Amino acid sequence: MKQDTPCWNQAQGRLGESLAKKFLERQGFNVIAERYRSPFGEIDLVAKRGQVLLFVEVKARHGDHFGDALESVTPLKLRHFRKAVLHFLMENPEYQQDYFWELAAAAVRHHGTKTEIELVKILS
Numbered sequence: 001m002k003q004d005t006p007c008w009n010q011a012q013g014r015l016g017e018s019l020a021k022k023f024l025e026r027q028g029f030n031v032i033a034e035r036y037r038s039p040f041g042e043i044d045l046v047a048k049r050g051q052v053l054l055f056v057e058v059k060a061r062h063g064d065h066f067g068d069a070l071e072s073v074t075p076l077k078l079r080h081f082r083k084a085v086l087h088f089l090m091e092n093p094e095y096q097q098d099y100f101w102e103l104a105a106a107a108v109r110h111h112g113t114k115t116e117i118e119l120v121k122i123l124s
Helices: 008-026 075-091
Strands: 031-037 042-047 052-062 100-111 116-120
Touching: 008 031, 008 042, 008 052, 008 100, 008 116, 031 075, 042 075, 052 075, 075 100
Parallel strands: 052 100
Antiparallel strands: 031 042, 042 052, 100 116
């Protein structure tokens, strides 16, 4: 049966994406795509600043009961993420030249009333 409202994890993920988007905008990035879907998976955020095109996987956690957010970015997840990035570039040829592409993971950690965001670049 299809759910009309997102489950708790999905709601937590969307909140994390929203916070990560605001974080990137404060850093001078312009978010050009959100939740981009490809046959290989989803890219949570695509942002650009100058000639830098940033592809971001957002991981949100409430507390540390299930480990750190960045620990969930596994090698398999990275392979799918890279393929999704290539798919985005094929569908958007205007970003194939004159841009430097970077992959990153954004960890959004909620600790009670405090929220922390860490952006970590992923080596390709």
